[in-house]
Amino acid sequence: MSEQNQESPAKKAKGVPFHIGLMARLRAYFFAGILVTAPVSITFYLAWQFIKFMDNQVSPLVPPEINPQYWGFPGFGLIAVIVGLTLIGMLTAGFVGRFLVRVYDIFLQRMPVLSGIYSAVKQIFETMLAQKANAFREVALIEYPRKGMWTMAFITGRTSGEIGTMFAEDMVNVFVPTTPNPTSGFLLFLPRSEVRVLDMNVEEGLKMVISTGILVPPNRKNADQPELSLT
Template identity: 40%
Template sequence: MAQRAVIQRFLQLKLKTYFFTGLLVVVPIALTFMVVQWIVTGLDSFLAGLLPAAFHPDRLLGFHVPGLGLIAGVLIILLAGALAANYLGNKLFVYSERLLYRIPLVRIIYTLFRQVADSTFGKERKGFRQVVLLEYPRAGIWSVGFLTGVTEGEVQQLLEKRMLNVFVPTTPNPTSGFYLLVPEEDTIPLAMSVDEAFKLVISGGMVTPKGKKGPGRARPARSGQ
């Protein structure tokens, strides 16, 4: 009986080990395929909504080809880039942009997305420049943030200290977060890359990058010390 209990215990431990090992293997792969499928399906549906029913790829080909929306999107981006790169295409783009700026609500939305696109993909793109550590939402509680730039204009003129623009993302969705104006002296630059910081935030701290020697600045002193 004792030997049987030992064997059962051994099998239980083995099955438990195999199960959790399988989860580590299957879950990332499954989630990756689910996200890719969601993107491809969404783009296919978007393309189908733009085309008249008679010109739907499924109807013309007689069968469904997944990924046509993604391919069409890439081709449209390449075509737009090719047109904007030459003289006539650039003139047409400037003229179209002027028309958009004349429409009140459209002007606000377009300007916002244009500035984001210029910052992310433009020749002088800024994006997330560096990962920093700061005390937020209160002293003694630390958060990882992304440096997006140096505060300028009216805001900086009203403040005595040199301020930095910092985006503090939320977990597990880093696309939402908080825009903070933080004194430069209250931030600590980190050596981890932006990609590593994103993994850290999305995983809720379960995926932690290996320690590196940071760019270096002493821990900010708390007020009153």
């Protein structure tokens, strides 16, 4: 009995490290599988839901006899929307199309409630799609909310209009997003000398904001430039 009692703790002690190492390895493999499959699965799921949403919106407008969705062809709604928007863009490029756009533009701008919404949405889409403001793509660092504390911001343009006339120095419009939701934030007006522009693009900056600093883009300045030797 005494020998069995003396050997059993030794056997257990020898088996514990193997057991712990195996469980830790399986746990690491499990989380690695989630890390690999989750982004792909969520991306395809959202894309499929968007395609189904477009099909459900367009299918009631098309007779069943000529609707490819009833033939087992998904994505017809998305294709129809893309083709429709392209045709509308082609029609508005002509003289008649420009005249009609000007007519409903004047009509909407004179509406009491819709004028402000229409003007703001139109200006945002013109800036994003037509790429009229290059400064909109700049990512910068500013000292906020106090000196010595830095935060990431996006330059949206040069301060002009009535606000621009209030300052003697060159000012810029800066949007400070919140983390992890970059759609909300604060609009600040800062001197250009107090804004440090970064080399990263807007997509990399948004990824860093959404990930709360976990995804850090590489330093292109050090990667592109060779190291200087003291000799």
